[in-house]
Amino acid sequence: MRFFPLELKTRWVKVLKDIWGNKKRSLLVVLSIAVGVAAVGMINTAKQVVERDLYGDFWAGNPASLTIYTSPFQKELAEAVQNLREVETAEARRTVAADIFRSEDHWEDIQLTVLPNFNAPKIDRFVLEEGSANPGGREILLERDTAHSMGLSVGDTVIIKMPDGRTYSLKIAGIVHNVYVIPFSLLNEATGFIRMETLQWMGEKPYYNQIALVVSENKYDRKHVLKVGETIRDRVIEPAGYQTYRIQIPGIGSDPGQHWAHNQIAGFLLILQIMGIMAIVLSGGLIINTVSAIVTQQIRQIGVLRAIGGVRSQLVTMYLVNVLLLSILALFIALPLGQLGALGIARLAASFLNFNLKLFTIPLDVLLLQVGLGLLMPLLAALYPILGGTRISVYEAIYQQGLHSEEKERLVDRLLYKLRNISPPILLSLRNTFRKKTRLAFTLVTLTLAGAMFISVFSTRASLTEQINQISRYVAFDAAIGLSGGVQRPTAIREALRIPGVSVAEGWANSSGVIVHYDGSESKALDIVGLPYNAQTIEPLMLKGRWLRSGDSQAVVVNDDLLETEKELDVGSQIQLKVGDSKRAFTIVGIASKHLSGPRVYMTLEDFGRLTGRQNQVDSIRVKISPSATSSARIQSELAAELEKRFDNAGLSKQKATTQSAIFADFSQPFNIILIVLIIMASILSVVGGLGLTGVMGLNVLERTREIGVLRAIGATNTSVVKVVVVEGIVVGLISWVLGAIVSVPSGWVLAWAVVEAVLQAQVNYRYSGWGLLLWLVLILLIGVFSSLAPARDAARLTVREVLEYE
């Protein structure tokens, strides 16, 4: 009593003492509030930090709106482009794909970029971290993520292997931070910058092959930017006698002027945002249940307070203040926890996306949101049980004696009373489950959400696997190697078949071209692939029409990606393809499913030869050991090494071979990170659901103390009492499982759609996860048993006298 000043009204003393006296339950309420509020704070703060720091870095360096790939040119062309009114800045670039030495027999891909003037780069400017930003001759600048991942620092020497197989040693002049390239740790492609003289020394001709540019207005308007690209092509590049290969907006499907992963980040943040909202909803449910527990337990006290003169508004205020105090406590946990979580996410994102975290300031608006949410949500949630609990008349509140059935009989009760041939102890559990229907509903909502979320995550995984399986149909080889400059088909195939064990070797030819429309306009650049009509390293999934067949002439199969931009095309459509200056007409005979390659056209090697003028030449060799299946990752990489060695020795290719499993590894990695985050979130939700169930079972046992005493008085042993309670927990779990299974069908689709859209920018092939459903069944049964076990033990511990002493 000394702790409370003399002036404090007794009702507030009671509120404080109730909070302190019920530490476990107060803590449960505090945690319920804190979890939701912290989640919201974490997600929103992380969002702001990522947007500020990543996009801040990004915009600071003048990001390119567009990149135009052309035939070799000198830098004067870029100056001509810059003179256009529509263009703000333009800069020439040269990129070369090469390899960089990592360890004995292990080389990594590296993209070498030549800038015209390292003293004043104009577009996609990088920031110097160490050394010099201006490399001298035989020197290289490395992107910092490349340098850190490979353990290189300024002054070290790196060995570069050019496509022709010759190696050169370059000294690292500086380490730079470039947010415009996909980091090495994500793409497994190193980034380096060298001078044109160095490139020349390395045996390449001194020319540029790309123009990066920033448009003057409407920088974020995709259509406008693409149109500017076409204007440049038609008014500057082609009149000057150069060819335009591709006009491309940088990034993975991002809009111009946006970070390359903008859509992915936005999609991921959206998913987290939805999770945050769910956490708040679950928090609210937990609060409703816990507060009704408090009110129910104190129902006699409420009666007494009213008997000695308290009116309802006084009681409502007392309980609301109780919740408010707990909310304030929760904020003390939730605010720092949210910021800490945000810092964690931001750090993860910063290392993942290679950007710098600036000073970590706490955003005021997010704090206000958290405080508002943290104070209002619990009050609103608590209002319902508080109003309900104080509505009861004084008489009922004080003189509850004997055993009562509390609620009106409903349909479910009538159905339950039709069950006759079940033993009474089980019937008792079953009917007890449905006794407090509102409470049951809240518990079910919590557990159903958790279950639906859990199954959805697994369905997303299953959908991604399905997506990968579908893609695998198009890369159904063990290993493949690119052939520089085209090689005679029989020579290449003969060489590949010499490898022991190889039973299938196919030569494919590739080119880039466009569709010429009737009005003379041209489509976006698309891949044109020539292959044997009976190719065994592709198992196309035909959405419509048929695959290529023997004797096909002027027939093509297109993929679904092409139809996204060329919507009017269908099976039977005539198209005119243009490669370089050569144009030919083709008929579409089939449409194959998407496979993340971008727009693509398949035709027989014969047609390909006629269209491109490259008869019987192939650009890559795809090999397989078994004709019917692909081999293990280990065998594939051994095969790839063998392929590299043989083709190098035969003077056919100095390129690196790839394998099917390496292709998958590249893009399943970001998925795995997202899936891990989602599974963690789903586990948190199921923990919250389990906590909720524990609370409810505890409350049920508390209310039925007298009944449990009666059970013991008529011969129930500890085990029988525990069984009655645990079976109830299991029944609740099973009902929520059924509901969760139903809800997870649409919710899984939404999640899978969001994730696939965010990461792959592709349509989802939704697969419902039966394993997820089963796993959740096991989990929910465990949750049901464990969350009712503690209350059941408490119930069994009650002696009959304690229970009946109020008689």
Next chain:
Amino acid sequence: MTVHKAINEIGLIETAAPSQGESSGKRMIDLRGVYKSYHAPAGPFLALRNIHLAIQPGEFIAVFGKSGAGKSTLVNILSGIDQADSGEIILNGTPIHTLNEDQRSRWRGKNMGIVFQFFQLLPSLNLIENITMAMDLTDSFPLRERKQRALQLLEQVGIAEHALKPPSKISGGQQQRVAIARALASDPPILVADEPTGNLDTKTRDGILEIFSTLAENGKTILVVTHDKEIAACASRIVHLKDGEIVAGQA
């Protein structure tokens, strides 16, 4: 200590005495034609039939009867905890059958102290706080005086030395004394007790009865429900209930 006691005595007498003085011949409790039935599955059960009861200020009434005779119902109706089906209940001039639940609470807080069979003290509060709570809810006495008054009431019922203990740390008889002190917190003219000694041994019971007698002498109107003849014998009048009807002691 003696000063406190003196103040307390004066306080009690001063507030209660006028109602005794000016309302002699007037009725403190007036029940007219009260009926009360309960819904039982086998049909309505008539708990009180046509109750007429008039009680003067300062009377010490024992309502006597067996279990099921309707005496608890009578107390609940009288205190406004439960509502009659028909009839008039006029207490200290207020027709409480016309008030709603909140108004009855308010009225009760100022005008009637209730002592329950099972004490019904708030377990999270210590004894003093249990008493100041009643004053707090009814907003009687200035905030600063409440603790002092609570202590005086505890002294009067003889357990001031336990003032800072929670109810669970004292015996049943002591809890019942606290419950009486709480019933007196807002200095109401009427005190109602339902089987106040039902759970107490003989010695403790006598102590409680003594307190009631003293209070009645000081002008409080007291109504005690009991099935114990010895308790009934201490009262100034015995109202005998049987099967929902008053069979003796009506007026």
Next chain:
Amino acid sequence: MLSNLNDPASSYIKTVNDQKPLIEFINIVKTFKTEAGIFPALRGVNLSIDRGEFVSIMGKSGSGKSTLINMLTGIDRPSQGEIYVAGTPVHQLSESEIAKWRGANLGVVFQFFQLLPTLTLIENIRLPMDFCDIFPRSERTDRAMALLELVGLAREANKTPARLSGGQQQRAAIARALANDPPIIATDEPTGNLDSATASQVIELFEGLVAQGKTIIMVTHDSELAQRASRKISIADGQIV
């Protein structure tokens, strides 16, 4: 009627020497500890009850009569002394053993009936059979029905307790107490919540059971009802007077 219900399966319960009393209390002392001190509820009670007796225990509130019957049912334990029921030393059983023992040997009837509200009457009566597993599963429903007939409630078998009057609920509670065919019925104020006519019916039911050989111990403060027992015991301040 009741003799039909005395199933041989439960006959082992009664394998006791008929010379000895069925129930023996030897010098029972029970004290309750409160923070305020030690309160003696029973101070050395000696009592023997023979098979087939109908014993009423009278006393005022607080006299210790409920404590006494709680000693018999094993709901509470003596601080000192020994209790033998049909030769079983009840004071030595563990809480779990007591639950099992009580289920088979003692039917308890409460003042407030205490039927489980979510179960129908017949299910309420089957419940103790399921807990104690004395009667074969296939016979339980038939036996429960026979017991409901005995107390005159066969027609209400599928109703929930809330749909019955207090007297009917108490009769169902008595049927439940008979579920495992225990030799002893213990009851604390069984008529406390019933009007005098209904109370009388309940006592008649007890008298019928006694005639069939059951032993009944009833706590009451109603002297008229107590008169109808074959033996009256009065208790005051924790001692038999």
